[in-house]
Amino acid sequence: MSNCLPGTVQTSADGCCKICLEREKGCKTVSTKTFVMHKGCQSYNEVAIPYCEGTCNTFTKYSKAxxxxxxxxxxxxxxxxxxxxxxxxxxxxxxxxxxxxHVEECGCGHTDCTSAAALPARRRRSSTLV
Known part of the structure; x- marks a missing residue:
């Protein structure tokens, strides 16, 4: 539990265990250095370009209520x-x-979960006349 991100401790879907997002796997700002190029022009030096990376609390479970x-x-x-x-x-x-x-800070943001209806894959039959 000492390696859990604050506020992420939960009971697993089957109710048997405590789970959480580990600190090193949580959403954080990461940076990479690269030359910026646009329309044939380039930065003289490499530029630190930060981006967001990591996991957030996402789950699907059955609700009895x-x-x-x-x-x-x-x-x-x-x-x-x-x-x-x-x-x-x-x-x-x-x-x-x-x-x-320029990304300065990252965090977990709620987003809508959508479920696409499972559609059977359609196969196309081809017949060859000989």
């Missing part, structure tokens, strides 16, 4: 971001400004 399946979906996404502008250098010598979204 509703006599139906209960769905709870949450995805790891940006909770705070800002626009950043950098200069891109072009082969013709031009320097052009380029604005991108």
């Amino acid at each position: 509703a006599a139906a399946m209960q769905h709870s979906c949450s995805c790891c996404r940006e909770t705070r971001s800002s626009n950043r502008t950098i200069d891109l250098h072009c082969l013709n010598g031009d320097v052009v400004p380029y604005t991108y979204i």
Whole structure:
């Protein structure tokens, strides 16, 4: 339990165990360095581009009270971001400004769970006349 993200401890669907999101697997900001390229122009240096990665509390379980399946979906996404502008250098010598979204903070955000009806796969029969 000491490695659980606060607020994520739950009882498993079968009621036997306590489960949680582990700290290192939880939604967090991760950064990668890359050259930014746009329309043939490129940043002079590599730019740190943060993004969101990790797991959030998503589950489907039977609800006796509703006599139906209960769905709870949450995805790891940006909770705070800002626009950043950098200069891109072009082969013709031009320097052009380029604005991108810079992720500052990530978190778990609730999203709708949709269930697609299970449709049988249709097979196409082909016949060859000889």
